[in-house]
Amino acid sequence: MSKTVLVIEDEPNISEAIGFILSRDGWRVANHFNGVDAVEAVRTRNPDLVILDVMLPGRSGYDILQELRASATTADLPVLLLTARGQSKDRELAESYGASRFMTKPFSNAEVLEAVRDLARD
């Protein structure tokens, strides 16, 4: 039985690319395109893993992450954080909020795949 990945990303092209790569690897991929109701989307879809963009319209990825970690059901949910801002303080911020993994755009497809596999295995 294949696992579910929820991709929360507002750029449709990036969303499509990630979906393509993961689908080919046997994942079930769900997409969500804004930050406002992202936490609800996580709750309803109950994915095995979340790929979360930081710069989302409506709500910041950091906020969403904090809320997920605060909730018992999603406290241990693996979250791969994506950001287009490559500064080190963003990485620190992400880790302090409890991101399982942090990746800077642009990423290589192989990296994403490997990271998702790693996170799912834990």
Place this chain on the structure above:
Amino acid sequence: MGSLNVLIVVCLSYVAALFAVAFAAERVALRGRAHWLHSPLVYTLSLSIYCTAWTFYGAVGNAARSGLEYLTIYIGPSLVMIGWLWGVRKVVRIGRSQRITSVADLISSRYGKSNLLAVLVTILAVVGTTPYIALQLQSVVESFASFAAADPESVPGAGRGGDSASTALWVAAGLAFFTVLFGTRNLDANERHHGVVMAIAVEAVVKLVALLAVGIFVVWGVGGGVSETLARIDASQLGHWQMASSRWSGLIFLSAAAFLCLPRMFQVLVVENDNETHLRTASWAFPAYVMLMSLFVVPIAVTGLELLPAGSNPDLFVLTVPLSQGREGLATLSFLGGFSSATSMVIVASIALSTMVSNHVVMPIWLRAHGGGATVSGDVRNVVLLARRLSIVGVLLLGYFYYRVSGGGAALASIGLISFSGVAQFLPALLGGIFWRGATRLGALSGLIVGSAIWLWSLFLPSVGTGVILPASVLEFGPFGMWWLRPHGLFGITGLDPLIHGVFWSMLCNTTAFFLVSVFTFPSPMERLQGAQFVNVFAHSTAPQGWQGGAAQSEDLMIMAQRILGAGQAQALFQDEARRQGLAGFLPEPSAGFLQRLERELSGSVGAATAHAMVGQIVGGASVSVEELMAVADETAQIMEYSSQLETKSEELARSARQLRAVNEKLTQISVQKDAFLSQISHELRTPMTSVRAFSEILRDTDGLTGAERAKYASIIHDEALRLTRLLDDLLDLSVLENGQVSLNIRSGTLAEVLDRAVSTAVQGGRLTILREPDNEMIAIETDFDRLAQVFINLIANAQKYCDAADPVLTLAVQRRDGLIIVDFIDNGSGIDADMHGLIFEKFSRVGHHKAGGAGLGLAICREVMARLGGAVAYLPGQGGAAFRVSLPEKPAIATQ
């Protein structure tokens, strides 16, 4: 004809003339053109206050009674001036270099600035001078009386006592007024009074001329020539008079001592001295003056004895001989001579005494009462002036009361020598102080106390008159029967002239006590220092040729002065002084004048006492090392620097702090903006690059992609690449616009042209309807068409992207107003929220979701472009939909560069 009235008029005119002279001299001195005031002649004439009314009238009287003895009074000072000029010069030098204000100040300064000594000297001086002032008043009163007696219109014997008393009072009041006016006009550190000195010089001339005139009248007018007059002298008893050598030598000594010690003589000789070289002239001119003064004394005396009835007062011969011959004019001149003698003495004596009283008695008491230095300097100055004025009035009142109490009888006549012997008590301390470094304060005190006590007992008290203070029995048998303490027979030695007896014992005991106590006591460090300065005044107040320390001292002085005054000012001062001395370079000889000047300059910065000590230490070569002194000077300079600049500094600091805070805030803001900007740029660039990379990897790595998939992914890559390019173009454009480096291509045309181009470029296959007003658009404009079109395209494209109406319509409304061309872009969408109005023109700001794919730089660029074109673009609220207004000046007031 009322000769007395004429006399009063003449007298008042004379006084008025003296006032005028003094005023003129003060004014000339103030204007700094007082060159002739400083002439040796004026100095010499001012010394003539030695010749008071006592000598003017009294010399003739003395000659009539005791023959040539009157000459002793003149011989003493002449010997001093001729034979002992070196010593006088030393006193003057000390007075100038130490800024001595009186004889009391000199003695006090020498003995460690002891105020006790100063007070003692002051009291003795006041006691000794008061009768002398009374004597002057008496002489004026009696000369008036002589005129009154000779005046046929005056009523003889009508309240004579009352008249004389009121005359004395008027004279005293007038003198007090004059002295206060010119003697306390300014509080000069040097205590020089140009007006007073000038008036005295004039009076000196008047009295000499008067006496010479009377003498000439007597010899040639009455006597009938020189030989006849000499024959008369031989015939009179004066020709047979034998001199007693002990009394002569005693009187010569006494007058010599008084010449140096009398407060008034010290005042004109030392304090008022402007230039030491004047002493050289005075050394022959002053003896010449007194010789002329004494030339006709004997002829006048002889003639008086012959012409006037027996029993007439010989003291008034100078006046009565011309009167008896009906020469009223000559008598008036003679009266003015005597009046001059009296007034000049009183004026200078009261100035000298008031200086002493105020400096050594009033001020110490006042300062103690007011807590010492806790007062403002100007405050003290006023107190000093007031003290001086009150002292002058007090001294004159004392003289007046003494005159009234003593009754103005013959007792006063002898007071001159008593007074001399009183002030002569200063001599051992004075001379010992300037020639003997071993002299101590206690020695000086002892000598003064012992000497003045004997003087009081054996000379002063008996002089007041038998029975007035000392009963006759004491004079006869001594106090309480102690015969060896009889005033005129101390220690059992009798038979001496009472004056010589008193002078002998007082001076002997004074000197002995001074010497012995000095030998057996040790001077304090301050005394030691002052002693060295006084005794060696010539060694360090001038630099004789070949004096090795000269340059070195000057250098030390300069180093010190630089630290206190600052390098520039100190160098200017030294250079100026060197030039004045005729030397090249920066190092003048450390002459007394220069040291005084330097000290004055320094005292402005560190206070007089410190400046005095500093200069004295370097010049005197005392035990304190120069290095130590430098340390003090350094500290002082630093403290001064700090205190004077502290206020400015703290203000500056506060200002700098404010500026720094502002700059810091600005920098922080800029830094935050820069971070945000970089972050935005990073995001905007990385986002399309992510898609490009992801899909290109997919195309590369994925097998079995369908043709449609390949085409789709390739077009995504292509779109994202275009997006990147657009972004970079916008960024570069913005950068150029913001830096003002844009070059505008100004053309002429119509607004319609630009709008046509913009609309056709922006609307390509969109569903946006554009409503235009072609008639209004026919406005001639002169601007950069490409840039203006860029703005229009941006606004139309925005409407295309963001207008959310079902049937989007954009209205372009054109109007002209206030010299502006206004183009409004109004769509029929839901518009932009009010809270976003301020933000939309900022970089990377986007309203809502950026599905349109813009980077958020469009409006920022529009704003910059319009600014360059001299116009503006703004959001126009309240138009239903989103509305932007572009305004442009009709005249091309374009802000290029």
